[in-house]
Amino acid sequence: MTDVILTLNSGSSSIKFALFPVDDSQADAIMRGRIAGIGSQPVFSAQRGSKPVMFSGGLDRIAPDTQHPALINELLARLEQDVTDLKPVAIGHRVVHGGQDFTRHTLVTPGTLNAMRALTPLAPLHQPVNLAAIDSLAADHPDIPQVACFDTAFHRTQPRISQIYGLPRALTERGIIRYGFHGLSYDYISGILPEFLGERADGKVIIAHLGNGASMCAVEGRKSVATTMGFTALDGLIMGRRCGELDPGVAIHLAEQEGMSVHDIHELLYRRSGLLGVSGISNSMRDLEESNAPEAKEAIDLFCYRARQQIGSLTASLGGLDALIFTGGIGEHSANVRAGITQPLHWLGVDMDTGENTRGATRFHTQSSRVALFKIRTDEERVIANATRQLTE
Numbered sequence: 001m002t003d004v005i006l007t008l009n010s011g012s013s014s015i016k017f018a019l020f021p022v023d024d025s026q027a028d029a030i031m032r033g034r035i036a037g038i039g040s041q042p043v044f045s046a047q048r049g050s051k052p053v054m055f056s057g058g059l060d061r062i063a064p065d066t067q068h069p070a071l072i073n074e075l076l077a078r079l080e081q082d083v084t085d086l087k088p089v090a091i092g093h094r095v096v097h098g099g100q101d102f103t104r105h106t107l108v109t110p111g112t113l114n115a116m117r118a119l120t121p122l123a124p125l126h127q128p129v130n131l132a133a134i135d136s137l138a139a140d141h142p143d144i145p146q147v148a149c150f151d152t153a154f155h156r157t158q159p160r161i162s163q164i165y166g167l168p169r170a171l172t173e174r175g176i177i178r179y180g181f182h183g184l185s186y187d188y189i190s191g192i193l194p195e196f197l198g199e200r201a202d203g204k205v206i207i208a209h210l211g212n213g214a215s216m217c218a219v220e221g222r223k224s225v226a227t228t229m230g231f232t233a234l235d236g237l238i239m240g241r242r243c244g245e246l247d248p249g250v251a252i253h254l255a256e257q258e259g260m261s262v263h264d265i266h267e268l269l270y271r272r273s274g275l276l277g278v279s280g281i282s283n284s285m286r287d288l289e290e291s292n293a294p295e296a297k298e299a300i301d302l303f304c305y306r307a308r309q310q311i312g313s314l315t316a317s318l319g320g321l322d323a324l325i326f327t328g329g330i331g332e333h334s335a336n337v338r339a340g341i342t343q344p345l346h347w348l349g350v351d352m353d354t355g356e357n358t359r360g361a362t363r364f365h366t367q368s369s370r371v372a373l374f375k376i377r378t379d380e381e382r383v384i385a386n387a388t389r390q391l392t393e
Contacts, residue, residue, distance in 0.1 A: 004030060006076075006088040007384040010068050010129050013038050017046075017075060019086055020385035029381060030086065035071050042071055044078065056082050068129055069136030076141065091137060091146045092388030094184060094380065095130045097123040098150030100175060105153060105387040108134055108146040116148060122175070122231075125270075147388040154183030154190075157223040162317065165231075178235075180217070180227035182209045184380040189327055190222040191383075196325075196363070196374050203322035206314050208307065209378065210337065211328035212240035212283060216307070218314040226317040228310050234269055237310060238303050240283035243273035245306070275299045285330045285337065304340030311345065321348055323372040332375050335360060342373060 002021060009016040014036045018029040031053065033046025046053040055078045066074075079088065093108075099119045106112050113134065120127045134146055155163075163177045186207055193201035201222060208216045214237040217227040228236025228245075238244040246269070254260045260268070276283035279299035281291055288296040315321045330337055335357050342352045349370030356364040357373075365373035 001085055001087050002030075003089045004086045005385045005388050006079075006091045007093075007381045007388070008072065008091060008133060009094040009380060009384070010072075010133050012125065012129060015068060015071060015075075015133075016381070018381040018385070019079075019083075019088070020382070020389075022089060022389060025386050025389060029385075031083070032381070035075065038066075038068065038071065042066055044075070048083075053083065067132070069132050072133050073136060073140055076137075088144065090388050090392040091141075091144055092384035093130060093134055093146065093148055094151065094384060095134075095148040096126040096151050096181065097179070098148075098152045098156075099179075100156070100177070102148075102150050103153055103156040105147060105149040105391065107391045108138070108148055112148065113138075122179070145392045147384075147391045149184060149384045149387050151181045151183045152179045154187045155180035155217070155224045155227055158225060158227070162226045176231060178227070178230040180215070180224065181229045181233050182213070182215050182217070182227075183224075184383045185209045185327060185378040186217045186219065186224065186227075188379050188383045189325055189376055190219055192376070193222060193323075193325075196376065197323055197372060200322050200372065204315075204318040204320045205323045205325060206311055206318075206321060207325045207327065208311075208331055208341070209328040210237075210307075210326065210331035210334075213242070214239045214244075214328065214330070216310050216314055218318045220318055226314055228314070238278070238306050239274045240285075241271050241274045241276050243269045243277070275303065278302055285334055289334065289336055300337065300340065304337060307341045308344060311341070311348075315348060321371050323374065324350065326373075326375040327378040332377055333360075338364070338373075338375065345371075 004019040005022055007018045007020065014034060017033050019031040020029050021027050031046055031048045035042055035044055037043045044055050079086065095116060097119045099122060101115065117131055137144065137146060164172050165176065167176055189207050193205065205219050206216055207219060213233060215227060215229045216237065218225045234242050236244055251265055254265050274283060275285065275288060279288055279295045281293060281296055282288060288300055326332065326338055338357055339352065342350050351366045351369035352373060353364050353366045362376065363374055365371065
């Protein structure tokens with residue numbers, strides 16, 4: 001039997017999981033999987049290499065409204081029953097918010113768990129889901145150590161000037177600052193930059209994590225200098241359903257003139273805006289690219305335009321630009337979006353190789369381009385596994 005690390009990435013409607021060998025930090029995951037349809041009808045799926053894993057037990061016995069903690073315990077039971085050669089001996093979790101104090105990933109203890117729970121008001125949609133999984137596993141599997149890996153921790157290297165707002169100092173000291181997110185993805189990409197950029201890896205680099213949730217991060221010396229997301233994951237780029245950067249006066253206007261409640265505004269900005277709101281068609285970039293509707297084209301054009309604006313801002317924060325890296329579902333798979341963002345950036349010294357980009361090449365800049373262009377697959381689970389390995393050795 002092989003000892004493995006189980007990684008859990010709990011979202012609102014799905015849980016991604018992976019199993020990594022304990023004794024090899026360079027090894028890829030032995031198994032990756034997903035529990036989808038949470039809140040409706042949960043569906044387990046997994047692959048071991050290129051082969052699907054067949055879980056025993058009928059899915060029909062799992063109630064449609066079964067929530068994250070019960071599903072994670074069900075996952076452990078199925079792994080024990082159906083994957084008998086792998087034994088989880090440590091569990092690592094993605095936790096969205098680490099506040100100002102968690103600048104590194106941490107071993108879960110009663111004290112650290114209470115501190116994470118106190119941060120729930122900063123991420124009321126995600127933190128409870130993350131912590132419910134940890135609580136449940138601590139109760140049912142107290143012998144297995146757990147590690148919390150924070151999406152905000154990577155950005156705590158930013159200078160104070162990059163983090164604060166133009167608000168009264170008392171609010172800043174109470175934690176109303178720019179936290180930034182997608183830190184696990186940026187951590188992974190930053191860690192492997194030397195494989196692609198060589199000595200330029202420690203230079204001025206912008207990483208664009210483009211998916212249903214989207215952000216960008218400026219790194220220098222492979223540490224975060226500035227990022228597009230702020231106090232919440234609403235800020236910055238337009239996303240699948242989220243509005244991105246918005247004049248705060250719009251929210252005041254909606255409340256005062258449109259009679260919208262806080263709940264109504266929350267739903268509008270988090271769930272009914274972004275690509276979905278602009279197009280009126282879908283929050284999926286793939287759906288929009290396949291549509292002939294002018295509204296779909298406008299949504300894509302706006303996504304790319306706002307991305308270019310943010311690149312300009314982040315380049316100013318860095319004082320130059322050596323490389324632009326694309327990752328995330330859209331960043332990796334949409335040649336159209338990569339072109340829409342990079343082609344107009346000649347003023348920055350960016351020269352995209354159209355053919356290489358269309359073919360989906362990892363490197364897609366020309367020989368004359370002053371800025372390197374790459375698309376790199378991210379691996380947040382590997383970051384969680386490595387942190388868990390280090391903290392539980």
